[in-house]
Amino acid sequence: MVQTYRLVRGGRIDRSKPIAMRFNGKELDAFAGDTVASALLANGIHFAARSFKFHRPRGVFSHGSEEPNALLSVDRGGGRIDPNNSASAIEAVDGLSLRSQNHWPSLQFDVGAVNGALSPLFVAGFYYKTFMWPRSFWDRIYEPAIRAAAGLGRAPATPDPDRYQHTHAHCDVLVVGAGPAGLAAALAASEAGKRVILADEQAEMGGALLHELTSTIDGKSAWAWLEDTLARLASRGTVTLLPRTTAFGYYNHNHVGLVQRVTDHLADPHPDLPRERLWQVRAREVVLATGSHERPLVFAGNDRPGIMLAESLRVFVNRYGVVPGQRALIVTSGASAYTAAADLKAVGIDVAVVDARPHNDCAVEAAALRAAGCEVLAGHTVLGSRGRGRVSGLIVAPVDDSGKVGARRILPCDCVGLSGGWTPAVHLFSQSRGKLGYDAAIDAFAPGTSVQAERSAGAARGTYQLTACLGEGWNAGAAAAGLARGRRFTASASRTGFRPFRQLPTDGAKGRGRAFVDLQNDVTVKDIELAVREGFESIEHVKRYTTTGMATDQGKTSNMNALGLVAETLGKPMAEIGTTTFRLPYTPVTFAALAGPNRGRLFDPSRTTPTHDWAVAAGASFEDVGLWKRARCFPLQGEDMDAAVARECRAVRTRAGIFDASTLGKIEVVGPDAAEFLNRLYTNAFTRLEPGRCRYGLMLKEDGYILDDGVVARLARDRFHVTTTTGGAARVLQHMEDYLQTEWPNLQVYLTSITEQYAVIALQGPKAREILTLLVDGIDLGREAFPHMSLRIGSVCGVPCRLFRVSFTGELGYELNVPSDYGQPVWEAVIERGQAFGITPYGTESMHVLRAEKGFIVVGQETDGTVTPDDVGLAGLIAGSKTDFVGCRSLARPDLVSPGRRQLVGLMTEDAQGVLEEGAQIVADPAEPIPMRMLGHVTSSYWSPNCGRSIALALIAAGRSLIGRRLYATTPTGFAEVRVCNPIFVDRKGERVHA
Amino acid sequence: MLLITCPYCGARPESEFRCGGEAHIARPPQPGNVDDTAWADYLFYRTNPKGVHAERWLHAHGCQRWFNMLRDTASDQVIGIYAMGKSRPDRPKT
Numbered sequence A: 001m002v003q004t005y006r007l008v009r010g011g012r013i014d015r016s017k018p019i020a021m022r023f024n025g026k027e028l029d030a031f032a033g034d035t036v037a038s039a040l041l042a043n044g045i046h047f048a049a050r051s052f053k054f055h056r057p058r059g060v061f062s063h064g065s066e067e068p069n070a071l072l073s074v075d076r077g078g079g080r081i082d083p084n085n086s087a088s089a090i091e092a093v094d095g096l097s098l099r100s101q102n103h104w105p106s107l108q109f110d111v112g113a114v115n116g117a118l119s120p121l122f123v124a125g126f127y128y129k130t131f132m133w134p135r136s137f138w139d140r141i142y143e144p145a146i147r148a149a150a151g152l153g154r155a156p157a158t159p160d161p162d163r164y165q166h167t168h169a170h171c172d173v174l175v176v177g178a179g180p181a182g183l184a185a186a187l188a189a190s191e192a193g194k195r196v197i198l199a200d201e202q203a204e205m206g207g208a209l210l211h212e213l214t215s216t217i218d219g220k221s222a223w224a225w226l227e228d229t230l231a232r233l234a235s236r237g238t239v240t241l242l243p244r245t246t247a248f249g250y251y252n253h254n255h256v257g258l259v260q261r262v263t264d265h266l267a268d269p270h271p272d273l274p275r276e277r278l279w280q281v282r283a284r285e286v287v288l289a290t291g292s293h294e295r296p297l298v299f300a301g302n303d304r305p306g307i308m309l310a311e312s313l314r315v316f317v318n319r320y321g322v323v324p325g326q327r328a329l330i331v332t333s334g335a336s337a338y339t340a341a342a343d344l345k346a347v348g349i350d351v352a353v354v355d356a357r358p359h360n361d362c363a364v365e366a367a368a369l370r371a372a373g374c375e376v377l378a379g380h381t382v383l384g385s386r387g388r389g390r391v392s393g394l395i396v397a398p399v400d401d402s403g404k405v406g407a408r409r410i411l412p413c414d415c416v417g418l419s420g421g422w423t424p425a426v427h428l429f430s431q432s433r434g435k436l437g438y439d440a441a442i443d444a445f446a447p448g449t450s451v452q453a454e455r456s457a458g459a460a461r462g463t464y465q466l467t468a469c470l471g472e473g474w475n476a477g478a479a480a481a482g483l484a485r486g487r488r489f490t491a492s493a494s495r496t497g498f499r500p501f502r503q504l505p506t507d508g509a510k511g512r513g514r515a516f517v518d519l520q521n522d523v524t525v526k527d528i529e530l531a532v533r534e535g536f537e538s539i540e541h542v543k544r545y546t547t548t549g550m551a552t553d554q555g556k557t558s559n560m561n562a563l564g565l566v567a568e569t570l571g572k573p574m575a576e577i578g579t580t581t582f583r584l585p586y587t588p589v590t591f592a593a594l595a596g597p598n599r600g601r602l603f604d605p606s607r608t609t610p611t612h613d614w615a616v617a618a619g620a621s622f623e624d625v626g627l628w629k630r631a632r633c634f635p636l637q638g639e640d641m642d643a644a645v646a647r648e649c650r651a652v653r654t655r656a657g658i659f660d661a662s663t664l665g666k667i668e669v670v671g672p673d674a675a676e677f678l679n680r681l682y683t684n685a686f687t688r689l690e691p692g693r694c695r696y697g698l699m700l701k702e703d704g705y706i707l708d709d710g711v712v713a714r715l716a717r718d719r720f721h722v723t724t725t726t727g728g729a730a731r732v733l734q735h736m737e738d739y740l741q742t743e744w745p746n747l748q749v750y751l752t753s754i755t756e757q758y759a760v761i762a763l764q765g766p767k768a769r770e771i772l773t774l775l776v777d778g779i780d781l782g783r784e785a786f787p788h789m790s791l792r793i794g795s796v797c798g799v800p801c802r803l804f805r806v807s808f809t810g811e812l813g814y815e816l817n818v819p820s821d822y823g824q825p826v827w828e829a830v831i832e833r834g835q836a837f838g839i840t841p842y843g844t845e846s847m848h849v850l851r852a853e854k855g856f857i858v859v860g861q862e863t864d865g866t867v868t869p870d871d872v873g874l875a876g877l878i879a880g881s882k883t884d885f886v887g888c889r890s891l892a893r894p895d896l897v898s899p900g901r902r903q904l905v906g907l908m909t910e911d912a913q914g915v916l917e918e919g920a921q922i923v924a925d926p927a928e929p930i931p932m933r934m935l936g937h938v939t940s941s942y943w944s945p946n947c948g949r950s951i952a953l954a955l956i957a958a959g960r961s962l963i964g965r966r967l968y969a970t971t972p973t974g975f976a977e978v979r980v981c982n983p984i985f986v987d988r989k990g991e992r993v994h995a
Numbered sequence B: 001m002l003l004i005t006c007p008y009c010g011a012r013p014e015s016e017f018r019c020g021g022e023a024h025i026a027r028p029p030q031p032g033n034v035d036d037t038a039w040a041d042y043l044f045y046r047t048n049p050k051g052v053h054a055e056r057w058l059h060a061h062g063c064q065r066w067f068n069m070l071r072d073t074a075s076d077q078v079i080g081i082y083a084m085g086k087s088r089p090d091r092p093k094t
């Protein structure tokens, strides 16, 4: 397509650099400096989208990120598909492929447009009212159908091939917005030598100056002043200029999130560049110079392609050299649109103005425009529009002083500019928790008192005169930087002032035309009136019921009209209605930018044990335990997991098994008060534990519930080696530090995590001692010399070792703690030595089966933060000699001693082969009517190779009194009969550990 | 994200810290002598004010030290930071 609608000169585009793109498969030509919106208009394309609900034809409505209509899917090739981009915010770049959305089969002919004909059905609250009954239809019919029909663009189907980066930055002054106020603020702040970041969402900095052709600042043209100012800022080493960077979120303590679009404007970006960069800026001071948004006017048929904002028409002409139409109508209730009309007239466009204000209120600007040869219809309203696919005329009529609407006439046109006034962009100010106040003089909610170290300047606080914007910007920047020097700017006068109309006067005639308030969500005047009639009075409720302001543009252009309509319908002042909450992000942010580099391999770190490489080479299958990769089992050729686990479990009970327990948390507790400290933290008593002895310790939270368990070994009078569960390592250390620092700071104790310093090799089984005998130095392994629950310090294979005689399997067993670097060599040496005894490496799955056969609990499996020591049968670990320890007092709370508490028991299925599901509910009688009484649940369940049957552990109400009783456990298909039993299935007397 | 000045390390982002709830909840010296109601009060009941709140904070991904902080729960402004064991600075000592 050719750029028929382009001026031969003028604008900030580079006509020597043509750009070739595609729109819905057809060629779309542009020049460097264009946006996709300006390119579409230069090619004569106004009809660019279908609306969300009614699928109505829509066109480019604005020149910026506030765009409600022209949302396009952008395809940059190679799977780089990004839906729902505002055409006005996409820079033209070679090779871009753009698609319109929300239609089928094509933009011109769309089946969904039938929704428009059915529009009486799609009233406010339509979904809430229609899809209520019957309940069962919601899941199967309504929701899938609504989801299929809803949404704008399609999400890409392949992973994003681009890279995204995160940057953290600090500065003295962050200036958001590089229009006249922001530039002046940056000048002032940097003059004082402060570190300044100036961020602006557009490709070029300058804001409104970029389409200012006739205004002057300090005797220079606006463009010349802009060029000088940017050059001056760039020359200052303390200033960082960030164009294409949107400040999207204002968080606590001047923490501001920015997204910088790094490569989207480049046809062939360097592969090392990220596509987007997320900046997290911590600023001492912030200046918000975020400008303002023009409001449309509301009348029937105000949504046809070709109808846009008046200032946007001016931008397309002045900045992009585009001719948006041959005959333009400006419909306004304010003065600024007359500048737009004059600028259009200046390039030869036929312009007429329809002003809703009476003659006397617009006499000055009307006279000036009439002198330029334009027709001005003051005191007129618009009653409707004409056209198919694009506006071809407006129906206008005079309104007399009493409000009576006179005779209709049609004004032909091919584009329309609307101007219903201006709304300061207070989004970031509001996010910063600053309080907004309604200012009747500008009919807007404007920044009031700041809560953070922040100042608003220029149009963002409702100041629209160029001179005043520059002055305010300077003052804000100077104050932020502590600069005393003032500066006076002299600039051309701006046309300002408007009279707010929530909707233009109508003549009461019934028509089919709908007056749209929120274009993106297709919310009409009638919807809002209906919502108020139905009793929705809070603006937050009206918003949710009608969905006004809830689209991707968050109502940047529409919210004030919606608020005004609610106020009028309720007959309340605007200040009383208030405004809805401004939520971040200011404009949509890609998930990829937020995720940054934290994906794929870098999503989470992996922790591996010292024998990890050996396990990989041995063909182990692994499971994730927190961040750890743990060997789950070691299947031999042709074995599945069940067979491997059965073989490993039998080997441990008959010969010997070797297991990597390095992930256990290990804390060294040192100091003269170490024993006293542990005494206060564990249920057990430690003061009389002799050096060289270990104790199985239970640690409670202050509420009496089990926090963690592990072995506590006394190395010396003032030194303990404490182990924790794998998952509890950090939690337990923090728990200890908390009490040490905040409750008992007088205790002399030092805590050091040694988890990573030691590899732990568990050697378990009747042959364990024989295997170890030839490997240790300086330790007598004799049955009496080195009994169960003790430790010795010596060396194994010549490596220093803390050798524990402990067992989590119920067999004779040792745990070798050797320096991590020696973990794998020692592991290999033990296996080599054990070959003759049939030593078998086993993984976490076998570890679990073996401990369950012994009824040993796993914290987090048998316990869930509401389980006491007595619940799991460990009341014996509570030292009777102590009057206090953490959690002690809570054990006497009424709830914790009540007789109906769930207790740990064993379960044996009647069908010995049937393994229960962990989490399965236990009931007394499956014939009981629903809802049945739940007695408890299965906490652990395995096939036990050593018992030759299925075994399970369960927490059951008063379970210990039910031993021998028959109960039922839920299964995926029904119920399984189970018999309650003692939770110890193997070696109930516990003799084997003492072998 | 709050900017919190650790008394040992200096100003750091909130993500390095962990909040430990209301400060100055002293553990009864002899819990065995405390009745059920008073013990439940110690365990579970907190003031949760709108306004200035004394909280315990831990520089978890830093020096691992606990300290106290006065924070306005409505504005999130940090009013003061003081060591464990010190009394609340905006209240007269009793």
Ligand SMILES: [Zn+2]
Pocket: B006, B007, B008, B009, B010, B059, B062, B063, B064, B065
């Ligand atoms: Zn610190």
